Amino acid sequence: MTLKFNHIITLENNDKYVVLNNAILGGKKYYLSMGITNKKANPQNIKILEEFIRDEELYVQIIEDQKLVNTLLKIFASQNKSY
Amino acid sequence: MNTKIFNNIDTLIDMATLSKSKEEINAELIEVNSLIESKKKEIEAKKQDIAEEDYVNTSLELVDKNIEVSLEQKVAKLNRQLKELENKNIELKENEDSLNKEIRALEENSEDNQEYLKLLGDRVSTSKDLTSLIKSEEDHAKHQATILKNKKKEYEQVLKELELNFQAKEELEAKLEEYTKRLSDIKSNLKNPNTYINKEQKEKDEQSLEELNQSLEELEKRKLILLCDASIIGMDAKELVLKKNYKEAQAKIKELLTIVKAKPFMDIKDNKTLETTLEKKENERRELVTLMANKNYELSLNTSFQIRLDYLQEEITALDYQINDKETTLKQIDDYLNNRLASDIRTCEEDIEVLEDFVANLKQLDTKDSETLKTLEKKEQELTTLKTILANYKDDLKDVLKKYQNIKELIEQLTIKKDNYLTEMNNLKDYQNTDVKVIDIIKRKEDEDRLKAINEDIQNIKARLAYGDSPDDIFDLIVAEMGETSKTNVGNKIESLDEPLDDSLSLETDTLTDTLEDALKEDIPQENLSSVESLDDNNSNVFKVIDIQPIEELRG
Numbered sequence: 023m024t025l026k027f028n029h030i031i032t033l034e035n036n037d038k039y040v041v042l043n044n045a046i047l048g049g050k051k052y053y054l055s056m057g058i059t060n061k062k063a064n065p066q067n068i069k070i071l072e073e074f075i076r077d078e079e080l081y082v083q084i085i086e087d088q089k090l091v092n093t094l095l096k097i098f099a100s101q102n103k104s105y
Numbered sequence: 106m107n108t109k110i111f112n113n114i115d116t117l118i119d120m121a122t123l124s125k126s127k128e129e130i131n132a133e134l135i136e137v138n139s140l141i142e143s144k145k146k147e148i149e150a151k152k153q154d155i156a157e158e159d160y161v162n163t164s165l166e167l168v169d170k171n172i173e174v175s176l177e178q179k180v181a182k183l184n185r186q187l188k189e190l191e192n193k194n195i196e197l198k199e200n201e202d203s204l205n206k207e208i209r210a211l212e213e214n215s216e217d218n219q220e221y222l223k224l225l226g227d228r229v230s231t232s233k234d235l236t237s238l239i240k241s242e243e244d245h246a247k248h249q250a251t252i253l254k255n256k257k258k259e260y261e262q263v264l265k266e267l268e269l270n271f272q273a274k275e276e277l278e279a280k281l282e283e284y285t286k287r288l289s290d291i292k293s294n295l296k297n298p299n300t301y302i303n304k305e306q307k308e309k310d311e312q313s314l315e316e317l318n319q320s321l322e323e324l325e326k327r328k329l330i331l332l333c334d335a336s337i338i339g340m341d342a343k344e345l346v347l348k349k350n351y352k353e354a355q356a357k358i359k360e361l362l363t364i365v366k367a368k369p370f371m372d373i374k375d376n377k378t379l380e381t382t383l384e385k386k387e388n389e390r391r392e393l394v395t396l397m398a399n400k401n402y403e404l405s406l407n408t409s410f411q412i413r414l415d416y417l418q419e420e421i422t423a424l425d426y427q428i429n430d431k432e433t434t435l436k437q438i439d440d441y442l443n444n445r446l447a448s449d450i451r452t453c454e455e456d457i458e459v460l461e462d463f464v465a466n467l468k469q470l471d472t473k474d475s476e477t478l479k480t481l482e483k484k485e486q487e488l489t490t491l492k493t494i495l496a497n498y499k500d501d502l503k504d505v506l507k508k509y510q511n512i513k514e515l516i517e518q519l520t521i522k523k524d525n526y527l528t529e530m531n532n533l534k535d536y537q538n539t540d541v542k543v544i545d546i547i548k549r550k551e552d553e554d555r556l557k558a559i560n561e562d563i564q565n566i567k568a569r570l571a572y573g574d575s576p577d578d579i580f581d582l583i584v585a586e587m588g589e590t591s592k593t594n595v596g597n598k599i600e601s602l603d604e605p606l607d608d609s610l611s612l613e614t615d616t617l618t619d620t621l622e623d624a625l626k627e628d629i630p631q632e633n634l635s636s637v638e639s640l641d642d643n644n645s646n647v648f649k650v651i652d653i654q655p656i657e658e659l660r661g
Contacts, residue, residue: 023650023653025650025653026653026655028655028656029653029654029655029656030653030654030655030656031650031652031653032650032651032652032653033648033649033650033651034648034649034650034651035648037648040656045426047422047426079649079650080649080650081647081648081649081650082647082648082650083646083647083648084646084648085646086646089415089418089419092419093418093419093422093423096419096420096422096423097422097423097426097427100423100426100427100430101430
C-alpha cells in the first residue's frame with residue numbers, strides 16, 4: 023500500500039487529505055496534500071506528508087521543518103511547469 | 106540545661122552561615138583596626154600637606170616679573186623715541202614754514218622781475234643803451250628762478266620727511282599702546298595672589314583626601330559588621346546565660362535571630378513551602394541549563410548570510426531534483442525513439458520499398474488486363490497511404506526530437522543556474538569560515554549570573570531544610586529552656602554546613618561551561634536533540650493511514 027496521486031487518505035485521527043503531487047527526495051517519499059473538511063477540499067490546509075512503513079503498516083508524518091518544506095514546495099512548483 | 110541552650114544558640118550561629126570562628130573574626134578586627142589607624146594617619150598627613158602647600162607656581166610668577174621688567178624698558182624706550190620724533194617734527198615744521206615763506210617771496214620777486222623785464226623790452230626798440238641792462242637783469246632773473254627751484258625741492262623734501270615721521274610716530278604709538286596694555290595686565294597679575302595658584306595640584310590633593318576618607322569609612326563599616334557578627338553575639342549571649350542574666354541573653358539571642366532571618370529563606374517557617382520552592386527552583390535551573398546549552402551566544406552579525414545560504418541550499422536541492430527529473434524524461438524519450446518510433450519508421454520504409462518494387466514491376470508488364478490494372482491501382486493507393494503514414498511518423502519524430510532538444514537545453518540552463526548557486530554558496534561559506542565568531546559575552550554573563558543566583562537559592566533552601574526547625578522555633582525553644590517552662594528537646598539532627606551540600610551545585614563561573622555540558626548530558630534526552638526529520642513514535646505529527654480511496658469515490 024502506498025499513497026497515490028488524486029487519492030484521499032484517512033488518518034487514524036480521522037483527518038482526511040487529498041494527494042495532489044509527490045516527489046522523492048533523499049530516498050524518502052513526500053506528498054503534497056490538501057485537507058478535506060465536510061467532504062470539501064480546504065485550500066487553507068495544505069500539508070506535506072512523508073510516507074513510511076512500519077510493521078507493515080503505512081504511516082505519514084506531517085513535515086514541519088521549514089527548510090525542508092521550502093525545498094519540497096520548490097520541487098512541487100517545478101513539477102507543475104511544463105517543458 | 107545550659108548545654109541545650111548553647112547547642113541551640115550554636116544552631117542559630119550556624120544558620121547565620123558564617124564560617125568564621127571568633128578567633129578569625131578577632132584576627133580580622135585587628136587587621137581592620139590597624140588599617141583604620143594607618144588611614145587616619147594618611148589623612149592627617151594629607152591634610153597637613155594641603156595646609157602647608159600654598160600651591161603658588163613660582164616659576165610662572167618669575168616669568169611674569171621678567172616680562173614686566175622687559176616691558177617697562179620697552180615702554181620707556183618707545184617714549185624716548187616718540188619724544189625725539191616729536192622734537193624732530195617741530196624742527197621740520199619750522200623749517201617748512203620758513204621755506205614756504207622764502208618760496209612765496211621768491212615767487213613774488215620773480216613776477217616783479219618778469220614785469221620789469223617786459224617794460225625794459227618795450228623800451229629797447231627806442232634806446233640801444235638799455236641792451237646791456239636787459240642782459241644783466243635777465244641773468245639776475247635766471248639766478249632767482251634757480252634759487253626758487255632749489256627751495257621748492259628742499260620744501261618737498263621737508264614735507265616728505267614730515268609725512269614719514271608721522272607714520273613712524275603712529276607705529277610707535279600703536280606699539281606703545283600694546284606694550285602698555287600688556288604691562289598693565291602683568292602688573293595686575295602680579296598684584297593678584299590667586300593668579301599663580303596650581304589649581305590642578307590642589308584638586309588632585311583634595312580628591313586624594315576624599316578617597317582616603319571614603320576608604321576609612323569602608324573600614325569603619327567593616328569593623329562595625331565584624332563587631333556585630335553572629336558568632337560574637339552568640340558568644341555574648343552564652344556569657345550572659347552563664348551569668349544567668351536571661352533577660353539580656355534573650356535580647357542578644359533576638360539580635361542573633363534577626364541576623365539569621367535576614368538570610369535568604371531562613372525566615373520561612375513551613376518546610377512544605379520550602380520543599381515546593383526548592384522543586385520550583387530546581388526545575389528553573391534545569392530549564393536554564395538546557396537553554397544555555399542550546400544557545401551558542403554568537404552575535405548574529407551574519408544572519409543574512411545564513412538566510413541566503415539556506416535559500417541557496419533549498420534552490421540547489423530543487424534544481425538537482427528538476428535536473429534528475431528532466432534527465433529521466435530524456436532517457437524515456439530516447440528509449441521511445443530507439444525502440445518504438447525508429448523501428449516503426451523503418452518498418453514503414455521497408456513496406457514502402459517492397460510496394461514500390463511491386464508497383465514498378467506491374468507497370469513494366471504494360472498489360473491491359475483489367476484485374477491486373479485493378480491490383481495496380483489498389484497498390485498505388487496503398488503506397489500513397491503508406492507514404493502519408495511515413496510522413497506522419499516523420500512529423501512525430503521531428504516533434505519528439507524538438508522536445509528532446511528543448512529538454513536538453515533546459516537541463517543545461519538548470520545546470521548553469523545550479524553551478525552559479527554552488528559558487529555563491531561556496532564563497533559565502535568561505536567567508537563565514539574566515540569570519541571571527543563574536544560571542545555575546547553580556548548575554549552569556551547574564552545567564553550565568555541567573556544560574557548562579559538560582560544555585561545559591563537552592564543551596565540556601567537546602568541549608569534551611571537541613572535544620573528541620575525554623576529559626577523562630579529554635580528561638581522559642583531557647584526561651585523556653587531559659588524560662589524552664591518547657592523541656593522540649595530540639596531533637597533534630599543538624600547537618601554541618603561547612604561542607605558543600607551538593608558538589609554539583611557549587612558552581613563557579615569558571616567551571617560553568619563544563620557543568621553545563623554535564624548537566625545537558627543528564628537532563629536532555631539525546632533524541633530530542635536529533636533532527637526534526639527523524640521519525641519518532643512519540644512524535645505528534647506521525648499518523649497511521651487507515652484508508653486510501655480514489656477521489657472519484659468521494660465525489661460519488
